[in-house]
Amino acid sequence: MTDNLDKSPADTPPSGPTLSKTSVPAGGPEAIKAIPVRHYGRWASAVIVVALLVALGYAFSQGNIQWHTVGDQLFESSVVKGAGRTLLISVLAMIVGVLLGILLAVMRLSKNPVTSSVAWLYIWFFRGTPVYVQLLLWFNLALIFPVLNLGPIYKNEMTDVMTPFMCALLGLGLNEAAYMAEICRAGLLAVDEGQTEAAHALGMSHAKTLRRIVIPQAMRVIVPPTGNEFINMLKTSSLVYAVTYNELLRSTSAIGSTSYAVMEMLFVASIWYLAMTSVFSVFQYYLERYYARGSSRSLPPTVFEKIKANLFSKGSPRGAV
Amino acid sequence: MTAMVKAEGVHKSFGLVEVLKGIDLEVNSGEVFCLIGPSGSGKSTFLRCINHLEKINAGRLYVDGELVGYRQKGDKLYELKDSEVALKRRDIGMVFQRFNLFPHMTAVENVMEAPVQVKSAKRSDAHHRAMELLDRVGLSDKAGNYPSQLSGGQQQRVAIARALAMDPKLMLFDEPTSALDPELVGDVLDVMRDLAESGMTMVVVTHEMGFAREVGDSLVFMDGGVVVESGHPRDVLTDPQHERTKSFLSKVL
Ligand SMILES: Nc1ncnc2c1ncn2[C@@H]1O[C@H](COP(=O)(O)OP(=O)(O)OP(=O)(O)O)[C@@H](O)[C@H]1O
Ligand SMILES: [Mg+2]
Numbered sequence: 001m002t003d004n005l006d007k008s009p010a011d012t013p014p015s016g017p018t019l020s021k022t023s024v025p026a027g028g029p030e031a032i033k034a035i036p037v038r039h040y041g042r043w044a045s046a047v048i049v050v051a052l053l054v055a056l057g058y059a060f061s062q063g064n065i066q067w068h069t070v071g072d073q074l075f076e077s078s079v080v081k082g083a084g085r086t087l088l089i090s091v092l093a094m095i096v097g098v099l100l101g102i103l104l105a106v107m108r109l110s111k112n113p114v115t116s117s118v119a120w121l122y123i124w125f126f127r128g129t130p131v132y133v134q135l136l137l138w139f140n141l142a143l144i145f146p147v148l149n150l151g152p153i154y155k156n157e158m159t160d161v162m163t164p165f166m167c168a169l170l171g172l173g174l175n176e177a178a179y180m181a182e183i184c185r186a187g188l189l190a191v192d193e194g195q196t197e198a199a200h201a202l203g204m205s206h207a208k209t210l211r212r213i214v215i216p217q218a219m220r221v222i223v224p225p226t227g228n229e230f231i232n233m234l235k236t237s238s239l240v241y242a243v244t245y246n247e248l249l250r251s252t253s254a255i256g257s258t259s260y261a262v263m264e265m266l267f268v269a270s271i272w273y274l275a276m277t278s279v280f281s282v283f284q285y286y287l288e289r290y291y292a293r294g295s296s297r298s299l300p301p302t303v304f305e306k307i308k309a310n311l312f313s314k315g316s317p318r319g320a321v
Numbered sequence: 322m323t324a325m326v327k328a329e330g331v332h333k334s335f336g337l338v339e340v341l342k343g344i345d346l347e348v349n350s351g352e353v354f355c356l357i358g359p360s361g362s363g364k365s366t367f368l369r370c371i372n373h374l375e376k377i378n379a380g381r382l383y384v385d386g387e388l389v390g391y392r393q394k395g396d397k398l399y400e401l402k403d404s405e406v407a408l409k410r411r412d413i414g415m416v417f418q419r420f421n422l423f424p425h426m427t428a429v430e431n432v433m434e435a436p437v438q439v440k441s442a443k444r445s446d447a448h449h450r451a452m453e454l455l456d457r458v459g460l461s462d463k464a465g466n467y468p469s470q471l472s473g474g475q476q477q478r479v480a481i482a483r484a485l486a487m488d489p490k491l492m493l494f495d496e497p498t499s500a501l502d503p504e505l506v507g508d509v510l511d512v513m514r515d516l517a518e519s520g521m522t523m524v525v526v527t528h529e530m531g532f533a534r535e536v537g538d539s540l541v542f543m544d545g546g547v548v549v550e551s552g553h554p555r556d557v558l559t560d561p562q563h564e565r566t567k568s569f570l571s572k573v574l
Contacts, residue, residue, distance in 0.1 A: 198421035202435035203411035
């Protein structure tokens with residue numbers, strides 16, 4: 001069946017007319033007018049899928065759901081604030097993750113065996129344990145270290161330092177750094193050695209070569225998985241519920257359990273999560289497009305260019321993309 | 322005449338494999354010096370030693386009278402710092418077999434990059450100069466193209482312009498035409514011929530015997546990490562003295 005889908009007639013180039021135009025003089029063989037293959041299987045599967053969707057929609061319309069509550073609570077101030085905190089903690093944790101990740105990647109690639117083993121150990125630990133466990137470790141740190149004492153610089157009760165926000169930031173950020181380190185390392189290794197050589201031959205220093213030549217090219221490899229990491233982060237941040245940080249899930253659940261609208265409030269949370277991930281996906285597309293410059297003969301079209309091409313081209317809309 | 326490059330007993334090993342086994346040669350200022358030899362004979366390695374992309378293990382290598390990669394005080398050698406090595410590389414242009422243009426920059430940005438980043442040239446000046454150089458290699462109309470939008474021959478000419486932008490006193494070419502389709506080779510060789518006429522000192526690893534014969538002032542045949550035969554290109558190519566040279570030339574000519 002997939003076979004059938006792949007060979008949709010819209011994808012095949014209109015070889016008949018082009019051939020007669022280029023290689024055969026006018027008055028040559030007539031253009032092919034064949035009856036296309038009928039895809040009965042495709043029709044049948046479409047009918048089944050639509051039927052299932054209708055059944056699902058019907059089930060939800062009959063369920064005991066107060067849809068008006070979903071609408072009413074969607075922009076409740078505590079919900080909006082919770083969504084804001086989700087966004088804030090995700091962005092901050094991601095920044096921590098990216099910066100520390102780059103540092104760890106460079107450390108792992110360094111020739112110094114001590115720094116590269118330390119980086120390896122870090123990645124081993126933070127990738128090897130669940131982020132939920134790590135969050136709880138930060139949250140309960142006061143049990144083993146009641147006081148944070150940094151000598152003359154800083155001294156405070158651990159419970160004052162490890163606020164829910166700090167637990168969330170450290171838990172998510174340090175975990176993310178381990179993943180970002182591997183992504184950055186792969187990106188740096190993907191750049192051809194000839195690039196470094198050419199830059200060095202021109203008299204550029206190591207640092208300039210890294211900054212001007214290697215990293216911009218590594219970004220093409222780094223950006224797409226980093227975007228996925230951020231989308232994951234937006235969702236994983238719901239785990240900081242456990243360290244009592246008042247993010248989206250916690251604030252919606254609070255309303256849900258007091259007003260007996262548990263499912264409705266989970267819908268509200270889902271809508272917010274979907275909105276945030278969708279908006280970011282568009283942003284990611286443009287970011288990838290920026291770092292792809294020079295890598296292919298022409299830049300991929302933007303969404304608007306695709307729409308325009310589809311609207312104004314006659315014939316095969318898929319071919320226009 | 323002063324020697325631009327002087328090699329005395331240059332040895333180079335990768336691990337246990339000795340690739341250069343004592344190279345002695347001299348490249349005079351303003352001359353076109355051709356290096357030929359079978360694959361694996363160490364031509365690229367020797368070229369890379371000249372701008373210290375590889376460290377030599379024994380012997381001495383001088384560029385323009387100065388030791389490459391080291392400073393000699395008394396009878397002790399001190400390794401140069403990375404920044405000092407970089408400083409010396411400014412004066413030596415290098416053109417690679419696989420072009421190695423920066424793919425995320427347009428042709429003109431490729432040419433401007435080093436003057437702006439290394440010599441702190443003003444962008445407008447560097448741009449002006451880059452356009453002149455692109456014009457010199459016949460590509461002023463391709464200034465805004467990315468490398469992926471250029472043919473191999475065009476990319477190699479941009480690479481030559483990029484090296485020239487640093488105003489080098491010595492140019493190293495490592496088989497600049499061997500990754501090119503035959504019909505594109507001529508354009509690149511024309512640019513190199515032009516450069517030779519302008520008096521640039523050039524060390525050229527090449528399989529283009531026609532170019533070596535016409536443009537070359539000296540020619541060295543290397544095999545197995547040693548110089549087997551050297552002399553004027555016309556003499557070596559038409560009347561080789563050594564068996565190994567003869568058998569190599571009979572294969573490539
Ligand atoms: N970085 C390296 N590590 C280990 N061995 C190397 C390295 N670079 C080169 N070699 C070896 O050194 C020898 C000489 O290589 P080199 O590239 O100098 O040859 P060449 O004369 O340029 O050959 P070609 O005409 O194929 O380019 C080869 O046997 C090669 O395998
Ligand atoms: Mg070589």
